[in-house]
Amino acid sequence: MHDISTHPVAHHAPPETFIRKYIFSLDHKVIGKQYYGLALVAVFIGMGLSWLMRLHLGWTNMSIPGLELLSKNGAPGGIMTPEYYLQLMTMHGTIMVFFVLTTAPFAAFGNFFLPIQVGAEDMPFPRFNMMSFWVTFVAFLVLMASFFAGDGPSLAGWTQYAPLSAVGAVAGPGQGLGEVLWASSIAIFCIGQLLGSLNFITTTLDMRTRGMSMMRLPLSAWAWFITSVMGLTAFAVLMPACILLILDHVAGTSFFVPGGLVLNDQLQPHSGGSTLLWQHLFWFFGHPEVYIAIIPGMGIVSHVLIANMRRPMLSHRVLIYSMAALGVLSYMVYGHHMFVSGMNPLSSLAFSFPTLIITIPSTIVVLIWIGSLYGSKLRINTASLFALGFISMFVSGGVSGFFLAQPSIDIILHATYFVVGHFHLVMAVAAIFGIFAGTYFWFPKMFGRMMNETLGKIHFWFSFVGAYCIFMPFHYLGIAGNVRRYQAFVDDFMQPLIPVHKFITVAALVTGAAQLIFLYNLIHSRWWGEPAPLNPWEATSLEWSTPTSPPPFDNFGGKHPVVYHDPYQYGVESSTGDYVMQDSPEKVQSALPEEA
Amino acid sequence: MPAKTGAGLKPEFVYEASMAKIFAITIVLIAIGSAIPIVLHTWYLPQDISTHGPLIDEQFSETMAEAGISFLAAQIILAAFIWIYSKPAAGTKIKTFPGGAMGLVIAAFLLVGTEVLALGAFGAKAWASVYFTPPAANALTIQSQAGQFAFYFRYPGPDGKFGQIHPELVNEGSQNFFGLDLDHDPAAKDDIVTAEMAVPVNREVHLLMHSKDLGHSFFVRELRIQQDFVPGLDVSVHFTANKTGKYEIVCTQLCGLGHYNMKAYLEVMSEADYETWLKQQATMQ
Numbered sequence: 108m109h110d111i112s113t114h115p116v117a118h119h120a121p122p123e124t125f126i127r128k129y130i131f132s133l134d135h136k137v138i139g140k141q142y143y144g145l146a147l148v149a150v151f152i153g154m155g156l157s158w159l160m161r162l163h164l165g166w167t168n169m170s171i172p173g174l175e176l177l178s179k180n181g182a183p184g185g186i187m188t189p190e191y192y193l194q195l196m197t198m199h200g201t202i203m204v205f206f207v208l209t210t211a212p213f214a215a216f217g218n219f220f221l222p223i224q225v226g227a228e229d230m231p232f233p234r235f236n237m238m239s240f241w242v243t244f245v246a247f248l249v250l251m252a253s254f255f256a257g258d259g260p261s262l263a264g265w266t267q268y269a270p271l272s273a274v275g276a277v278a279g280p281g282q283g284l285g286e287v288l289w290a291s292s293i294a295i296f297c298i299g300q301l302l303g304s305l306n307f308i309t310t311t312l313d314m315r316t317r318g319m320s321m322m323r324l325p326l327s328a329w330a331w332f333i334t335s336v337m338g339l340t341a342f343a344v345l346m347p348a349c350i351l352l353i354l355d356h357v358a359g360t361s362f363f364v365p366g367g368l369v370l371n372d373q374l375q376p377h378s379g380g381s382t383l384l385w386q387h388l389f390w391f392f393g394h395p396e397v398y399i400a401i402i403p404g405m406g407i408v409s410h411v412l413i414a415n416m417r418r419p420m421l422s423h424r425v426l427i428y429s430m431a432a433l434g435v436l437s438y439m440v441y442g443h444h445m446f447v448s449g450m451n452p453l454s455s456l457a458f459s460f461p462t463l464i465i466t467i468p469s470t471i472v473v474l475i476w477i478g479s480l481y482g483s484k485l486r487i488n489t490a491s492l493f494a495l496g497f498i499s500m501f502v503s504g505g506v507s508g509f510f511l512a513q514p515s516i517d518i519i520l521h522a523t524y525f526v527v528g529h530f531h532l533v534m535a536v537a538a539i540f541g542i543f544a545g546t547y548f549w550f551p552k553m554f555g556r557m558m559n560e561t562l563g564k565i566h567f568w569f570s571f572v573g574a575y576c577i578f579m580p581f582h583y584l585g586i587a588g589n590v591r592r593y594q595a596f597v598d599d600f601m602q603p604l605i606p607v608h609k610f611i612t613v614a615a616l617v618t619g620a621a622q623l624i625f626l627y628n629l630i631h632s633r634w635w636g637e638p639a640p641l642n643p644w645e646a647t648s649l650e651w652s653t654p655t656s657p658p659p660f661d662n663f664g665g666k667h668p669v670v671y672h673d674p675y676q677y678g679v680e681s682s683t684g685d686y687v688m689q690d691s692p693e694k695v696q697s698a699l700p701e702e703a
Numbered sequence: 704m705p706a707k708t709g710a711g712l713k714p715e716f717v718y719e720a721s722m723a724k725i726f727a728i729t730i731v732l733i734a735i736g737s738a739i740p741i742v743l744h745t746w747y748l749p750q751d752i753s754t755h756g757p758l759i760d761e762q763f764s765e766t767m768a769e770a771g772i773s774f775l776a777a778q779i780i781l782a783a784f785i786w787i788y789s790k791p792a793a794g795t796k797i798k799t800f801p802g803g804a805m806g807l808v809i810a811a812f813l814l815v816g817t818e819v820l821a822l823g824a825f826g827a828k829a830w831a832s833v834y835f836t837p838p839a840a841n842a843l844t845i846q847s848q849a850g851q852f853a854f855y856f857r858y859p860g861p862d863g864k865f866g867q868i869h870p871e872l873v874n875e876g877s878q879n880f881f882g883l884d885l886d887h888d889p890a891a892k893d894d895i896v897t898a899e900m901a902v903p904v905n906r907e908v909h910l911l912m913h914s915k916d917l918g919h920s921f922f923v924r925e926l927r928i929q930q931d932f933v934p935g936l937d938v939s940v941h942f943t944a945n946k947t948g949k950y951e952i953v954c955t956q957l958c959g960l961g962h963y964n965m966k967a968y969l970e971v972m973s974e975a976d977y978e979t980w981l982k983q984q985a986t987m988q
């Protein structure tokens with residue numbers, strides 16, 4: 108049991124000035140909203156870039172009106188050059204992975220709700236927390252600056268393989284200044300994530316209120332905790348890797364460039380570096396990163412589903428252990444990105460087995476979700492639709508992992524659209540469905556108003572059907588041998604696949620446009636939505652026990668909640684109905700037999 | 704402005720069984736619709752022209768069967784539960800899945816565990832057939848060099864030896880793509896450098912891979928070979944093509960603005976045609 112007298116509480120007075128309230132705020136809730144806002148800006152930029160790429164892939168050399176305003180050299184007359192396609196592609200991937208998929212489900216929702224779900228007043232290091240957001244914001248500005256600096260952003264893809272990323276401007280447009288800006292942006296981003304992770308870990312371990320044992324934490328809190336431990340180790344590797352990359356540009360070092368390379372008939376002044384070193388460092392971060400993007404989604408979706416199924420999951424512990432197993436295993440599988448990289452073929456087999464084994468905890472999570480639906484009382488609303496959609500997407504994207512986990516099959520699918528389909532479904536679309544589920548579910552708590560359910564459902568239907576129309580055909584293209592990262596398909600072989608590309612482009616335009624419904628709903632509901640009840644979903648965890656929505660600056664109005672129950676006491680008979688709040692002292696007989 | 708919120712406002716719930724049913728039907732339709740092009744082979748693996756390919760293709764088909772069944776089963780059960788449990792009768796109590804969490808965990812370990820171990824074990828065999836057997840002693844050795852944005856190939860000539868590569872001598876203008884020292888290196892003199900790759904059918908080829916500048920990759924879909932060129936580290940693959948014809952070699956490792964256009968052709972010829980081709984290329988040096 109937790110003793111409140113030894114509780115290291117981060118007391119801070121209510122903010123008074125405008126700057127402290129809304130800009131350099133120390134309040135985790137404001138910081139969470141700032142992260143959400145940043146992710147929202149980033150996701151629409153990233154989506155806009157994907158529209159441009161899709162138009163160009165469907166109708167090569169079409170003139171896109173207005174594109175020349177973004178870059179005169181990159182798109183003369185609105186027609187995208189081959190290098191500009193790659194530059195937009197690099198920015199799409201970088202923005203989406205770092206500033207959306209890492210920022211929204213983890214930093215935004217985690218900041219807002221983790222301290223409340225553990226019953227704390229704030230995070231233990233509010234200044235670090237403020238810094239983590241503003242550092243991330245600076246990282247975003249640095250990345251955006253590369254659009255307008257020199258000959259544009261880097262074209263080396265979000266994976267930034269050396270030596271393309273390391274030899275400098277001689278490798279192509281954007282590989283000089285644009286590349287240094289990319290590496291600087293990501294190094295700065297890592298600092299923000301490290302500070303954030305530190306806060307998340309200490310919040311979970313030290314700031315839990317009386318009665319809140321680790322096993323009484325909601326699944327969302329567990330997911331953020333596991334993610335923050337991963338963030339601390341993964342970003343700590345990416346940051347030095349980016350610094351070494353910058354040094355290769357500005358200090359004449361050769362960390363990632365071997366000797367004897369000839370570009371433009373010029374022998375490069377480098378020697379002794381290793382190109383595979385970059386891949387090892389990058390993927391040691393990169394694979395955990397995909398779990399950093401998806402585990403918060405798993406936690407959020409579980410949390411949302413439980414409230415809407417009116418029952419706890421079949422097993423709280425098994426879900427927690429499975430998410431932790433995913434986190435641990437994610438460090439042992441990263442080599443599956445490098446099966447054909449020239450790494451020792453024996454290593455490929457060594458990385459293949461943990462990659463296949465990681466499907467076991469993933470399967471357990473899915474089976475627990477589906478098994479928990481059995482015998483539930485499922486409420487259909489936008490939040491639960493997105494949560495169920497998440498499961499469907501996660502399964503669809505997950506099964507293609509069976510193929511890519513095997514080096515022998517990777518020979519034919521590596522670097523094709525099959526991979527693009529796989530990771531978009533399993534980490535991008537699924538994670539974004541998790542963000543949507545979280546948004547529709549928690550919006551009433553964050554802003555004190557309800558979102559419009561009708562618009563929400565329209566948004567869901569376009570997103571669900573649309574995402575399948577976009578990403579399922581990617582798998583077929585890949586099986587047929589369509590290579591990714593090509594700006595046009597000049598090869599005779601890929602010509603017959605162009606109609607599929609056109610179909611995908613149309614689907615992407617429609618699905619993307621439907622996201623404007625979400626944006627409208629978000630903005631309109633923020634100011635003019637129906638006032639929200641304190642606990643609109645009849646949910647049990649501590650965020651629904653705050654005295655107001657949004658909660659006061661110290662979350663519980665000068666009090667510390669005391670926790671009496673496991674987080675999900677649904678399906679019981681109590682004075683309030685079929686649930687008991689976590690901080691209610693009411694004794695109830697659980698409707699479910701004790702879990703094994 | 705924060706809205707007025709409070710305990711006075713009561714949530715109301717209406718079970719939306721009809722939307723749940725439409726959702727369940729949609730999931731099933733999407734699942735079946737996704738499987739149709741796979742079953743019909745609308746877009747499928749290109750023909751295989753290699754001796755090691757059948758093992759890979761078989762592995763692919765088995766994986767497709769297992770992944771496909773898992774995919775359809777999971778989606779259909781998800782849809783069924785959404786359909787059934789979205790309209791509980793008044794007073795219904797929550798029920799627990801037979802066997803509970805432990806049953807599902809054991810099922811996951813047994814089913815998925817055996818599935819992935821089997822795939823892993825058989826897949827390792829297919830992988831070993833490509834990478835763990837040394838090339839035959841009489842294999843034809845060819846070197847491929849990748850650079851922004853072209854492949855070049857080199858045949859050792861009558862002496863069977865490749866001349867040494869001198870990076871400082873590489874010069875595209877004088878067509879010295881490999882940086883050969885023709886004045887001082889006798890082994891280099893009879894080397895045959897080509898822009899197209901020709902190999903005799905049914906003869907093993909040992910391909911030495913050298914990168915001139917950046918990371919590139921050698922991918923021939925029909926040959927079931929994909930291997931990166933690693934700058935600073937020469938790697939090799941070996942294969943036997945067993946069907947004559949002309950196939951595309953494409954670069955699959957992002958190498959700069961011309962990446963999409965970096966390709967060459969692989970021509971698999973009869974032994975006699977190959978000899979004629981090689982002689983003809985030798986005269987063009």
